[in-house]
Amino acid sequence: MSEASAFIGLLQSINSAQNILSSLLGLRVSAEVSGKIAEANKHLIEMSERLMAAQAENAALITRIRQLEEVAVQAKRSESALEDYEMKQVGQGAFVYAVKEGHNICEPPHWLCPDCFSNGHKSILQHDILFSIKSECYLCPRCKTGVQAEKGRTPGINDQTP
Numbered sequence: 001m002s003e004a005s006a007f008i009g010l011l012q013s014i015n016s017a018q019n020i021l022s023s024l025l026g027l028r029v030s031a032e033v034s035g036k037i038a039e040a041n042k043h044l045i046e047m048s049e050r051l052m053a054a055q056a057e058n059a060a061l062i063t064r065i066r067q068l069e070e071v072a073v074q075a076k077r078s079e080s081a082l083e084d085y086e087m088k089q090v091g092q093g094a095f096v097y098a099v100k101e102g103h104n105i106c107e108p109p110h111w112l113c114p115d116c117f118s119n120g121h122k123s124i125l126q127h128d129i130l131f132s133i134k135s136e137c138y139l140c141p142r143c144k145t146g147v148q149a150e151k152g153r154t155p156g157i158n159d160q161t162p
Helices: 003-026 031-082 114-118
Strands: 085-091 094-099 135-139 146-150
Touching: 003 031, 094 114, 094 146
Parallel strands: 085 146
Antiparallel strands: 085 094, 135 146
């Protein structure tokens, strides 16, 4: 039996008990018995309110659990996607993450930003039109990190470490 069904069943039982107590009040009984019935009815109403509050809290917790499970699945996907990359030096003091040798991915050749990569994000460096005689310039669209690769060095074609 699900928790929701159990809550509904309990709520129905409380309502039935309230109805029985209310009908007993209609009978001619002593003031003492009427007082006890009214007190029991008050307690049943309190229990009913607590039950509904617990049910609302339970629903909120179930929603939060689902959200956290989705976050965990996304984190695992991101982590597994980043496993296809390794750090490569592409210039004097310039590093990027490139697809590991022998790994086949269904994307065009590219390099990933080292700063974003270390934070678990896959951000593809974009070739910048900044003119330089000695280097190729790449820019991260996410964090604006710039990388200057050796002239003629481009993603995919010559990613092997020199």
